[in-house]
Amino acid sequence: MDHYSFFDRDLSWLLFNERILMEAEKETLPVLERVNFLSIFSSNLDEFYRVRIPVLLAVHKLAKRGSSEKEDVLLEAQALIGYQQQKFGKIFTGQLIPLLKQHKVNLLFNEPIPNNIADKVMDYFYSQVMSFLQPIDLADTKKSFFPENNRLYFFISLRTANDLERNVILAIPSNQLPRFYSVSVADEQYILFLDDIIRHNLNKLFKNEVVTGCYSFKITRDAELDLKDEYHGDLSEQIEKQLLKRDMGIATRFLHQPGIPLRTLHFITDKFGLQSSSVVEGGIYHNLKDLMSLPVNNPLLRYTRWAPINSYHVTDEGSLFDHIEKQDYIFHAPYQSYNTILRFFNEAATDASVDEISVTLYRVASDSRIVNALISAANNGKKVRVMVELKARFDEANNIKWAKKMKAAGVDIIYSDKALKVHAKIALVKRQVNGRDKYSGLLATGNFNESTAAFYTDHIMMTANPLLLREMELLFMFLAKGKKSAEGYPVDFKHLLVAQFNLQSRFMELIDQEIANAKQGLPAAITIKLNNLEERKLIGKLYEASQAGVKINMIVRSICCLIPGVKGMSEHINIRRIVDRYLEHGRIFVFENNGDQKVFMGSADWMNRNIYRRIEVCFPVYDEKIKAEVMQLISLQLQDNVQAVNLDTALQNIRIEPKPPLIQAQRGIYEFLKAKSDN
Structure with missing residues (x-):
């Protein structure tokens, strides 16, 4: 390599x-x-x-x-x-x-407040803003100050009546008040940054001093949690303690507005120990992620909404599990309504024939109806086993909150080992019907999270296929044992591709088969859709396939370490990226297999972390109708000439020249699925 x-x-x-x-x-x-x-x-x-x-x-x-x-x-x-x-x-x-x-x-x-709204802004400052302002004198040794992660601050220089200089820090209370203030006069709307409302009224806060300088800044800090392998207490308690320290981490960026005097810049970096961080001159406003909450209600300025399509698959008659027993179903979020997935968990919680529920949870909605269903199931006397991943970055606190609630309700909570994350998205329901065990399962490419399901494109398959569900049960048994490693654990997955067991080796075998077919002059092609592509063994195998003449089409949303289009290495590999109204999130793997296509979907990107440090599950699509449907979706994405770009040998985003017919994949997928539901 x-x-x-x-x-x-x-x-x-x-x-x-x-x-x-x-x-x-x-x-x-x-x-x-x-x-x-x-x-x-x-x-x-x-x-x-x-x-x-x-x-x-x-x-x-x-x-x-x-x-x-x-x-x-x-x-x-x-x-x-x-x-x-x-x-x-x-x-x-x-x-x-x-x-x-x-x-x-x-x-x-960064402009003066217009006279026609000045009185309203002043009233807002006095009545709403002023009580949150707490200047910190940097010369006051009795008060310590530590800049919090990504918090907005002003560094203010003052001159006292005695002509003395004084420096203060003032936190902009954007975590307590809206970042934007809106006021309308006649048919005109005016929107002000909270920063400016404070900046323009500093003379009211420092009445007996002259403001000689006011400069905005923020400090970004390392988010890594320091989890100790030798810690013998409850993992959730350890993570909770570390979360309290996260915003106290090492500074990685000192972002300041332009025009700040060099003397002031050096004073701040020395005062707060920022010499090792990246000092970056930004704009006058920071945390512009807050623009998502810009208070404008004109629907003409936003996308026309695509109403989620009600599932055409499942009727209201009978139990959902009876439907699943007869055939596999697939749902495509957010194009199709997530209600059927919620119904799966709700029926499991209340169906008298259900006696066991097992599920993995990675990122949980802040007001999760799925978790509430699991709590109800436990209260209804069912055995509920939940693998909660507490180490899902930036969702640790929310997951801990729900884990505690479930545990209090009698749910059997399983945590992964500190060095191993469980990223699989699977759920298994066991019923007793006429004295026999019957299983129904969910296998998904994304989290069981009804909030993100509104804007992440993911695929969820419902199945009663015993070949898949028996292996899901074996995986849950492995997770319940709390093993630190799959090494030596006696599970031989034949159908599921499970990281730590067979996922990497199975993908290598599938690529090898395409290489062998290409060398024999047989149809050979690979289509892969991922969020991230980094792991070098798998990339090296794709390079090898390209050199053998295998045609490889890839859709990689984000990180991509494979360099496409290099003669003698990757000239048969084409990579595109799609960015549109929804976040592309589903992972799909298609192998031509001499005309008998093999299709897999699942949770695993090809990153080092996914391959070597996580439990991931990819699953085969055996149902021919579902396989055809997935291939239609992939086909639309490979034809997209509106929102897709091609990646060149420097991984630059090269726009595709739009030629009729114009194909916007996400719109095409929505229309395709809607037409199916109408028939």
Whole structure:
């Protein structure tokens, strides 16, 4: 594999975030949807600084000492981020704010408060904002101050009546008050940043002093939790303690507004120990992920809503489990209503014939009806076994909350080992019918989460196939034993592809079969849809397949370390990326198999973490009707010439020149599924 080339995962991710910016500058989109893409870009970048910049900083230090074999990409990443932030600013101030103004929405951006709303803004400041303002004098040794992660602050320089200088920190209370204040006069709407309402009224807060400088900043901190392998207490208690420390982590970015004096900049970095962090000059406003909550109610400025399609598969007659026993079903969120998935859990909780429910939960909705159904099931006397992944980054607290509630209701809660995450999305229901055990199961590409199901594209299959469900039961038995490793555990999965057991080796065998077919002149092709592609053994096998003449089409949403289109290595590999109104999330794997296509779906990306440090499940699609339906969806995505881009050898996003017929995959999928439901 040494002769193969791979793209850096972090630079690849940043180029994905640039694809988000491309949507923000797309003139055919409604203006508020373009604003939302800026919000997504900002949120993504914050996470990058919390999760990936700590790694790059560490590698950079090693590279400076000459002891790192990995390429030092920190400077390249910082340059790319700087370019993207400039582009962000041009789109926001040069395009979107003027467009909003054309629709009588005045988003005030670093400008004076108009006279016609000044009185209302002043009243809002005095009645709502002022009570949250608590200046901290940096010279006061009795008060300590620690800048919290991604919290918004002003550094304010003051001159007293005695002509003395004083420096204070003022937190902008955007976690307690809305970030934006809206007021309408006649038919004009005015929207102000909370930051500006405070900035313009500082003289009312510091009545006997002169404000000589006011500069916004925020500090982003490392999000990694320090979980101790030797810890012998309850894992949830350990994680809860670490969550309290997360916002106290090492600073990875000091983001400040332009124009801050160098003397002030040095004072802040010295005062708060920020010398090792990335010092970044940003705009005058930070946390622009808050743009998602911009208070504009004009529906003409947003996407026309696609109402979820009611499932045409399942009738109201009889038990849902009786329907599943007769045939497999597949549901495609968010195009189709999630109500049938909720019905699965609700019926399991109340059906007298159900005696056991097992499920894996990775990211749980904040107000989860699914978890409430599991609690009801336990209260109804059923044995409920739930594998809750407490280490789902940024969802730890919510998962702990629900785990406690379920445990109190009598649910058997299983936690994964500290070094192993359970990322599989499976559920199993056992019934007693006429003295016989009958099983029904869910296998999904995404979380059992009704909130994200409204905007993540995922696929959920319902089945009573004993070949699959017996292996699901064996996997739950393995998880219940709390094993740290699958090594030596006597389970031989024949149908499911399970990370830690057979997932990587089985995918390698499937690719090898395509290579063998290509060498014999037989039909050979691979189509893969993933969120992220990093793991080098599998990428190397795809390179090998390309060299053998296997035609490979890939849809990779985000991280992509495979370099396509390189002669002698990957010239038969085409990679595209689709960004549209919904977040592409489902994983699909199709192998031509000499005309007898093998189709798999599941939870696993091809990342190091998914292959080596998680329990993942991919499942075969045996039902021919479902297989045909999945292939139709994939076909539409491979034909998309509106929202898809191709990745070139530098992984740049190359727009596809739209030629008739125009095909927008997400719209095409919605129309295809709606037509099926109407028939």
